[in-house]
Amino acid sequence: MKFKNLAFILLLPLLACQNHNHGDHEATASVVLNNGQRWEANPETTQGIEQMQMLLNAFDPADTDPDHYQQLHAGLTARFQDIFKQCTMTGEAHEQLHHYLLPVNTLLGKMDNATIAENQETIHALIDQLNQYKTYFQ
DSSP: OHHHHHHHHHHHHHHSSTTSOOOOOOTTOOOOOBTTBOBOOOHHHHHHHHHHHHHHHHSOTTOOOHHHHHHHHHHHHHHHHHHHHTOOOOHHHHHHHHHHHHHHHHHHHHHTTOOHHHHHHHHHHHHHHHHTHHHHBO
16 A cells, blocks of 8 residues: 555656646756746645645654654645646746656655654755745745
């Protein structure tokens, strides 16, 4: 069951936004600004990122209960999936969003079957990545 969930999460960027043509995504591609300006994101994307941030901010990083980490992972994954389900972005802004979200997807995948210490490390990395959203998108 957990393998099935992990496989879904890892394949999500390929399945996401099915109405858009993605071409080839490079795993190493990084987000760039729009001629020095932030990209316009749809409100649902911004809300999804903010909801993920709220979940992480409400979580006690000193928590050692594996069930709590599973619940956090499930909540973050649900918000992440919602971002893709509600995707209306197109063009280069859409491509840049995917460059931004690929590391989030990777980090969420790391939380499945991880130790408490690994999850704590991943949570810090997720917080850092999500905090970069406003650097690139408005």
